[in-house]
Amino acid sequence: MKKNSTVANTDLMQNITSLAKRRGFIFAGSDIYGGLANSWDYGPLGVELKNNIKQEWWRRFVQQRADVVGIDAALLMNPKVWEASGHLASFTDPLVECKTCHARLREDQLIDRTCLNCKGKDFTPTRQFNMMLKTYLGPSEESANTVYFRPETAQAMFVNFKNILDTNRPKLPFGIAQQGKAFRNEITPGNFVFRMREFEQMEIEYFVKEREWEKYFEHWLGEMKQWLKDLGVSEKKLHYVDIPDGERAHYSKRTVDIEYEYPFGQKELYGLAYRGDFDLKNHMQASGQDLRYTDTETQEKFLPHVIEPTWGVDRSVLVAMLEAYHEEDAPTAEEGESAKRVVMKFPAWLAPVKVAILPLSKKEELSKVAKPIFETLSKQFVCEYDETQSIGKRYRRQDEIGTPLCITVDFETLQDNAVTIRDRDTMKQERILVKDLAGEATKRLHV
């Protein structure tokens, strides 16, 4: 089900891309050399935002859970992994293009060599599209081994399953989690950071007894919903799409796509799949290793089944930015005038900068007080110190990058040891004592 993009939606996407560049969230990759297709670099604010997402995820799903452990595996894996997982076969599609309507079609799905789209019969020669990024391990190409960059992080969890069993003594149900880069030669990349050839994932392989899979499927669906809520994503733009029989991978009894209404259409954001014992079975067979789990009570040996929740990091950043973006009418210093205020209303935990310290002027008397405030608070929060231009301009600057709190040091501070603390969303100001600042900020930022 595709939604039509409205003009406003197109504008929103442009605004986000432009703001990302202007304020240092995301830049075009290799910019000064004219770029490199579909590569994007995270700037100073973008990396904070992205790290906040990754850190919160890690805290929540690994550190705060007794039943999940983390790993960080190599990007390059033995090619046998990809043979066993099916990626080498299924990521290589024989494609042809219809010369009449330019539709791209899987050659093996053509009936009587007729275009499914326009009934044309004239096709370009068959081309093999391997989605996996190939490289060579060894000093010279000729003699070296061909290896592939991982197209997903998931296989590393299966490949390390035995190691985890042997070293961590886990009991079912338990999960292995990983965050990291993955690489795919996408046919149709694009839409900013939505689909890139190099991207970052957060995945959990959660191992359960077969008969319990539905229970834990629901559990992870609930966890993912809660996560999205905490990311600030509005429920009404989310769609939980149950993939029907026939469209699911053959080994999966249930798959839910979590889709989001992007400005360019409703498309996938996260995924949740029940993978059965497909992966472990394949790796057991291919490697010849015994990957079975031994039940602690019955001593029965069996392959656990897998629930796989998976999150896209870059898509999380994109969605967080889309949801946070607000334009408001705001009063200006001019009587009766109003101007557009751009505010990124990130949830406080997500904001790249938490507190801005703004001395009212550059006068040394003020910086003597303001600098120590910055030094104290920045031990706890990401802070910014800004003393250029008028105070109103600086508020707007902080609004545009989503800083929840601004602290203004003025000349009264020298007398009363108090400062103004200003809230991003309400623009309300309150005067509080300098010594209470750390506590007040902690309270307001819910950290």
Add this chain to the structure above:
RNA sequence: GCGGGUGUCGUAUAACGGCCAUUAUGCAACCUUCCCAAGGUUGAGAAGAGGGUUCGACUCCCUUCACCCGCUCCA
């Protein structure tokens, strides 16, 4: 990869085969005890890249790169 469109200071834009390439905003510095993009002065900053046509190219042509819109992609 294919088809269509686009490419000018950080961002958004204007005009032009020939003056030092507009304008706004942002940015920097200074002045102003300045609390919601205030005012003043000053300053830095651009034709994606390469080639061709021409006395002269940002402008016309070619190549290339990138982005946007479409084509079974699921993070």
